[in-house]
Amino acid sequence: MTVDDPKTISPIPQSSIETVLQDCWDLMTSDAERALALAQAAEHSTQPESELYLQSRCYLGMCHFYAGRFTEAVDILSDIALAAARLEQNENARLANNTLGMCYHSLGNYEVALEHYGFAADYSRTLGDDSLLLAPLINSGTLLFDVGDVDSATEILTEVLGLNFEGVSDENIAVVCLLEARTLIHEARYDEAWQVAERAEALARKANYHTGIFSSQLLLGRIHRLQHNYEAARDILELLTHQPTVENVGADALEYFLELSKAYFALKQTDKAIETLKRGIGLVDPPRNNLMRLKVLDQIAFGYRLKKDLAKEVITLREIVNIERSEQYSQDQDLVVRSKIRSQHGKSLLEQDLTERQNELLKASHQRLSLVNEIAHQVGQTLNFEDLGNRLFKILATHLDVHFISLMTINEDAQALSFRFIVDSGVMLKEADIPIAHDKSYAASVVKTRQHILVRDTEVEGIGNQIGDADVMPRTMLFMPLFLEGAVIGVFSIQSPIPERFGRNEIQLMLSISKFISVSVSNILSHEKVQQLNQILSDEKQAIENAQKRIAHMAFHDSLTSLPNRQGLEVFVDRRIKVQKRPFHLVYIDLDRFKPVNDKYGHRVGDEVLICLSRRIKDSLRQRDFAARIGGDEFILVVDEFSLKADLENFLQRLLQVIEKRIDVEDAQLYVSASIGIAQFPLQGNDLDALMHNADSAMYEVKREGKGGVKSY
Template sequence: MKLIINGVSIFCDEVHNLKMIDSKTQIERWLDECWDRMLSDPAGARLLAEQALQLADDGSEPACRAQLYAGLCDIYLGEFESAVSVLSPALKLALSKGYRQNLLRINNALGMSYQSLGRYSAAYDHYEYARDLALDANDIQRLTPPMLNLADLLFDMGHIESSELVLNDILGRDLTEASEDNLIEACILQAQILLSHVRFDDAECILTQTEAWARRVDFHYALLRCKTLRGRMYRLRGEINDSIQVLSDVLDAPLMKSESQEAIAVYLELGKAWFSAGNPKQAVAVLNDAIARLGLAKFSTLRLKILEQLAYGYQLLDDATQEAATLWEMRTIEQSAQVQDALLTVQLREYRQQQSQDQLEQKLKERENQLLKQSYERLQMLNDVAHQITMTLNFPELGQRLYRILAEHVDVHFVSLTTLHEREQQLTFRFIVDEGERITAPDIAMDKRGSHTVKALATQKPVVINDVQRLDRDHVVGTGTSPRSMLFVPLILEDEVLGVFSMQSPKPNRFLDYELELMVAISKFIAIATANILSHDKVRELNNILTQEKQTILDAQARIEHMAYHDTLTTLPNRQALQEVIEERIKANADGPFHLVYIDLDGFKPVNDRYGHRHGDRVLRDIAKRVKEALRTDDFAARIGGDEFVLLIEAFDNRKDLQAFLNRLLTVIQEPVLTDAAGIVVSASIGAARYPDNGVTLDALMHSADQAMYEIKRNGKGGVMAL
């Protein structure tokens, strides 16, 4: 069906949906504003709650919350009977619909209402009920208010020690999520308890700190409570005038107009202060003013507290008539309260029976959901294991991956895997992960008695230890957390037993039917991964052997090639290398001129004759090393014969520089060679030829350099000459 609005066609369902969205948004806005204004303007906040309740669907969660907020506003207005009448149907609704969050808060609010009405038994039951709901939900933030109220109730009832125990229980918990308002109220209650123990200094210290805290967060109600307690402290210390002044100031505070319960506490304290001042007449006037000003209901237990003090005041004033009338009214209120408590007890039992039924149904649903969740988690875990372990081909990484998965899902702190070495008849640990850290352990012999790993391998069946009472360290691997449960699963693939996978958990009975079945399923994937890694290791081992053999051949070829072009004694290039280098250089002719230097050692033959060839070889090696170190980077040195060396050096800019270089070379050669026989000294005849001036081939250059060198020898040896 369509509607035409302002020329636009829309569907009626769409209009309805838009209205639904707008109304829900408006309800939430009213409820949020109601919550924010509840303490500062409870009357205005209650109107907002009523508006939200009218717009909300019957039985809906917002409707339940609106009733709760209306009841809280009544409490802050001092209308406790009205609060009960609003909160009671809200409690039934929360029970029937399972609104657990609201159920907790409604019970706490009803406890506050009944405590203010003096119906302590009903208040206690509701606080206890709210506390149990918070504990079941492990909700510390929502646990604090009912426990604080319970401690306050016990204090009101005169059970100081019980109140202190509950308060210590609160303060001993993690209060990081608790609100500042709740923490301030806990401090106020602590000050009350200290005053009851006559520990004035400690109480005053806490009050001073709490007042500063309350001012900082604008918690005006708490500030008035602190001042009321300060007035009580002054009275108990005998500082009566200070007490009367502080309490009178509190009563004049604007917030006291909407805080009837706290106002009664102030009136009672002020009355007691006037009694202590020896002025019962003024005390009676204050108490009568409380009844008139606060408009207390006729059968209110708050009225009863005032009447008790009035009766005492009339007794001091010898007014028997007023005393008798006051005592009669007190008895009537007490009888009425007893009847109401009995009715409330029956009503609360009905609530709890309904809650028990709801909880049973909820547990059945949770159990069904848990079974479905377990099935899903099992499939997810199997998929995760299959995916993770097929992505690796080495055992240490496999161990880390399995540990992460199983530690998350099965609460294990230890995993290990062994493989069978048939030839050695032992089980070799491929990985051990203990509390996330890799450790090692000796191999396990197949004939080791009492070994759970050997038993699992031999029987080809899982071995389960569900509660380790006493550890036998000979049969337990790992140095960290002591295990309470252990599982050993054989790894079997195509009827071949590959090894054993084991786990440890710090919890007893961890590997029962469900977990055992799960791990047997997972072990099949682990067996596949193990076989893959073992096969990969064999291929890698063969590749390593082939690589090593190939490298051996390459090294041999390199040695042969090196030997073809190098002198084996001095490791200098030989005549063949010299031939190729100079031919390539002459062919390229790109680097310009160069010098060929011919060195012939003088007096070397006597060295061999006198000291032997071992020392002669030492002399040749040392001189070859010295010559090579004396050259520049681009120069070249070769040994072409027994005591003959040829150098190719870059051309010098002038003959003087060349002559200086050759002289340095001769000096280096003539330095003694130290051996274990003696310091051996040889000299050399050095001739140099220049390319292309003295030749353009190796032979021509060698001939020219040789001529220069023999010229030195003819002149007595031990010198240099450059053509």
């Protein structure tokens, strides 16, 4: 049966339609083409606009989606979504909108995808079934994670985990596990993430859900890479990217190739990394402005930078800039901002309550309130970490008896905390990074637990001051996490030589202050990134300008000797004739005994001889004279007119002697000579061609007379 030809489809008895549709549902993730045939059969056996007809059409669109034909799926499902809404068939409307979201997600149109997921969630709530609500919610969370809004994705995951999972399909539970595993990876909880990803793969295999299997393997490979098991990561991801149906996943399949390239980069296999990224773009062919395509291009540019292939890096960076300037990219960025605003709206209410309670505690101390205001003002005045450290130390040393402060930010690539400043008794210090995995670091513990740590006097005895002035012992230490949009971005610590100096009031005070420090840190990091981007653009501009200069130079100069070439000669002579209009001599030099050198010693030695002679000729000329190489062993000189003809001949005889001097190349002692012909402008030619012809004729007279001499035309 040909599934696209309705004439070949046999009708199904009315009593069997629901059974056929259930079989279609069970097959579509594992065998989309067989499921498509069942959906078409059901469609042609039902009345138009009936619930079973729209359900059949909806399943038809879903089969196209799982077969990787996203555009065909959108065409079918868009009509079904409108018809179901008009006919108030909420279940079909929910299913059509959720699958439309998945299609647009795969096509890289994230804003439209999120809109359809929202419609599907609304229909699910109308139907009052938690199991139906799970799919659009988890799809929304996955999309938000893809575009970088981890906070909103985590909130959706929390909502999903609170739903009733009774009756939920293995496929949907696998998708929930995948988002949970991604969240755990983001929080560097790799062991837990591994278990959840393995469970997701088991559920996906049970449901024959290929995309779920692929996504699980992607996460397992990523965990290996983040734990520095690069070979294991490579092995998993190589198998994944060579799956025959990987292109059916859509634009998100690029993530598989991106992850594999990172493993190759870690293994210092740069060529393989670049080849993998290019293969991914060629196989998947995502939309030009797709965010995942942008990430792949960024990695390709990084690879060219490692290879020091400036030209290809510049071309790739230019493509990235063009994408970032596109309307679709701007819409995707706006989507992230809008989702964060929606998420932040709920958070702002909670933060408002927190601020009110903190203000009640701070009212008793006008000094503390003034301190918060002062710090808020001070940290907003700088875009430099060292200056920020000095400003904070001056205030906190005065008000909280602090002798030591430090600020660290998270280096995601190195999985470490990098010191941005350390101020000990007013002196700025430097210190090495602290690995986040360090099990004896208070700062690393703060990152892992997301909670502040207070180290009291009895706990710091025997520790000593690890950094800075050993004569000043810390008796109380406080380590505060710095948050931005729910994520830990760093750690701020203060130390005092006074026992029990930091109590409840001081901790509450620092909680308030830390928010302003977080904003300042974010501003400084953004400023540094802008400076880096400006430097990249400046470097790119300079590289382009340098390349243009090199190209311009190459157009008019000989690549071997760096002397002007025939084009350079033409420009120079044309200017001398048309602008300066002064008499000059054109000297044609053809080397003698050069061919035997090439034949005996090879072209490499011959090239060295030409370079040496070019240097000798150039050094012999006056500043206003000109030399060009126009052929293999042929040179042209443009020499200002001498007052006496004898002076010119003496000059060229001296030049001939210079040419005939011994040339030492490697172990060989070589000798060449030259036949030199002269033509005078304007007496013996009014243009370059005439002058060269006449000088060439004079030069051949020398050769006929035995070579190694000078002759005028």
